[in-house]
Amino acid sequence: MNGALRGFDRLYGLELVSFSDTEVRAQVTVRDELKQPAGLVHGGVYASVAESIASLATALAVLENGDMAMGMANSTSFLRPVTEGVVHAHATRLHRGRTTWVWDVRFSDDRDRTCAVTRMTIAVRPRPDGQPARLP
Amino acid sequence: MNGALRGFDRLYGLELVSFSDTEVRAQVTVRDELKQPAGLVHGGVYASVAESIASLATALAVLENGDMAMGMANSTSFLRPVTEGVVHAHATRLHRGRTTWVWDVRFSDDRDRTCAVTRMTIAVRPRPDGQPARLP
Amino acid sequence: MNGALRGFDRLYGLELVSFSDTEVRAQVTVRDELKQPAGLVHGGVYASVAESIASLATALAVLENGDMAMGMANSTSFLRPVTEGVVHAHATRLHRGRTTWVWDVRFSDDRDRTCAVTRMTIAVRPRPDGQPARLP
Amino acid sequence: MNGALRGFDRLYGLELVSFSDTEVRAQVTVRDELKQPAGLVHGGVYASVAESIASLATALAVLENGDMAMGMANSTSFLRPVTEGVVHAHATRLHRGRTTWVWDVRFSDDRDRTCAVTRMTIAVRPRPDGQPARLP
Numbered sequence: 046m047n048g049a050l051r052g053f054d055r056l057y058g059l060e061l062v063s064f065s066d067t068e069v070r071a072q073v074t075v076r077d078e079l080k081q082p083a084g085l086v087h088g089g090v091y092a093s094v095a096e097s098i099a100s101l102a103t104a105l106a107v108l109e110n111g112d113m114a115m116g117m118a119n120s121t122s123f124l125r126p127v128t129e130g131v132v133h134a135h136a137t138r139l140h141r142g143r144t145t146w147v148w149d150v151r152f153s154d155d156r157d158r159t160c161a162v163t164r165m166t167i168a169v170r171p172r173p174d175g176q177p178a179r180l181p
Numbered sequence: 182m183n184g185a186l187r188g189f190d191r192l193y194g195l196e197l198v199s200f201s202d203t204e205v206r207a208q209v210t211v212r213d214e215l216k217q218p219a220g221l222v223h224g225g226v227y228a229s230v231a232e233s234i235a236s237l238a239t240a241l242a243v244l245e246n247g248d249m250a251m252g253m254a255n256s257t258s259f260l261r262p263v264t265e266g267v268v269h270a271h272a273t274r275l276h277r278g279r280t281t282w283v284w285d286v287r288f289s290d291d292r293d294r295t296c297a298v299t300r301m302t303i304a305v306r307p308r309p310d311g312q313p314a315r316l317p
Numbered sequence: 318m319n320g321a322l323r324g325f326d327r328l329y330g331l332e333l334v335s336f337s338d339t340e341v342r343a344q345v346t347v348r349d350e351l352k353q354p355a356g357l358v359h360g361g362v363y364a365s366v367a368e369s370i371a372s373l374a375t376a377l378a379v380l381e382n383g384d385m386a387m388g389m390a391n392s393t394s395f396l397r398p399v400t401e402g403v404v405h406a407h408a409t410r411l412h413r414g415r416t417t418w419v420w421d422v423r424f425s426d427d428r429d430r431t432c433a434v435t436r437m438t439i440a441v442r443p444r445p446d447g448q449p450a451r452l453p
Numbered sequence: 454m455n456g457a458l459r460g461f462d463r464l465y466g467l468e469l470v471s472f473s474d475t476e477v478r479a480q481v482t483v484r485d486e487l488k489q490p491a492g493l494v495h496g497g498v499y500a501s502v503a504e505s506i507a508s509l510a511t512a513l514a515v516l517e518n519g520d521m522a523m524g525m526a527n528s529t530s531f532l533r534p535v536t537e538g539v540v541h542a543h544a545t546r547l548h549r550g551r552t553t554w555v556w557d558v559r560f561s562d563d564r565d566r567t568c569a570v571t572r573m574t575i576a577v578r579p580r581p582d583g584q585p586a587r588l589p
Contacts, residue, residue: 140530
């Protein structure tokens with residue numbers, strides 16, 4: 046599953062753990078390249094993971110209708126810094142509409158403390174070519 | 182100025198252009214490593230840039246009081262995809278409070294079309310050691 | 318223009334000042350009925366004004382195409398309390414897409430200090446009946 | 454419990470159902486005065502309820518330390534319109550920090566369908582007088 050990841054997801058190191066159209070688990074292993082100047086995991090990493098897993102789960106679900114999915118709004122709150130170990134992400138779907146899906150993503154550290162939360166809105170639109178997509 | 186960037190900012194390629202405590206300009210040159218599966222610049226890149234430039238500008242302004250700055254909330258809306266060229270970011274300060282600063286960041290493409298916008302809230306807190314910080 | 322307001326807008330006292338498809342000005346006169354327990358204007362009042370003026374401006378612009386507009390996301394940050402006088406709202410359009418419009422709303426007090434800001438996303442959808450709407 | 458509500462909460466008709474420092478249930482009975490021009494419950498009503506119940510629960514918990522609570526950010530997504538019956542709100546605490554508490558609020562209709570969701574950030578600050586507050 047992770048062999049298919051490329052581009053930015055590969056750059057920062059997204060690892061998918063499990064996957065459905067209502068729930069996704071993923072993780073990122075902390076390394077210095079993911080930190081901001083004070084030594085904490087950069088806030089953009091959380092936002093990136095939320096964007097990727099919510100978009101991917103939505104995209105896979107809607108492509109059989111000839112639709113595509115893309116991030117529309119990403120609202121992330123940072124609650125507790127992470128400096129080492131693994132950042133765990135758990136996305137749950139809040140809403141499945143015709144034109145938007147909404148997901149909540151909770152990020153936790155290795156002690157299962159909530160470190161950040163994202164509300165992610167994904168737009169669902171007809172694919173320009175109207176064809177079912179190849180899997181990413 | 183950019184030689185000092187490290188960690189995640191260096192990984193995705195933040196380039197600072199200009200800098201004050203009320204306004205920051207920065208940019209990222211698009212490359213395949215910054216894209217999501219459909220070939221667009223990944224939403225997490227915009228969120229990361231907003232986080233970095235708002236945090237950095239706040240941090241530099243408050244460190245002389247012995248305070249530190251860290252991202253508290255990042256709310257990004259994606260308006261128009263970018264696939265090539267340069268993503269330009271322009272942050273302007275909306276609010277300077279004792280415990281939070283709030284910034285707006287506008288992202289544009291090479292034709293100066295608005296592509297994403299971020300509202301960024303930065304927490305300002307006393308440094309644990311109470312000492313003025315070294316510059317990052 | 319304000320004689321047409323009804324429902325919730327009339328209840329809390331929205332007053333439209335000026336109006337176009339890119340910019341709206343409105344205000345609310347502070348009274349005890351708009352306050353929360355500590356005597357400050359209730360945060361819901363700002364959110365309500367933002368919702369109304371962004372929705373209304375979008376709705377009026379799209380109805381000639383047989384479309385309707387409805388609030389999709391309202392993200393409001395509270396920066397400085399207001400306790401008396403008038404709350405002034407100034408909405409400016411950030412984005413006009415086919416399916417969403419995005420507005421920024423700045424709230425200020427009688428001394429023109431920024432008191433709150435809202436990012437408002439409005440969904441644009443075909444009207445069920447496909448007919449141009451009557452003006453509200 | 455509801456006899457103590459006043460100001461804006463009384464104007465739009467907040468009804469508290471149950472209450473702790475980790476969870477709040479409340480409701481609003483739909484009436485024409487709470488609607489926007491198309492006949493749906495106004496988005497500002499949801500935002501107002503979220504603001505009130507998260508602020509109130511936080512305020513009651515922190516006042517024994519001589520602290521006060523006030524809304525800092527309110528991010529509401531509208532998922533399904535409500536036109537009649539009762540709007541039910543259920544707030545759950547996500548985070549209890551020294552300076553901010555974060556709550557999720559889910560709104561549902563009489564058929565328990567999710568109609569809106571709010572992420573609410575509440576600032577906790579020392580009371581100017583340093584005294585424990587009277588109950589609101």
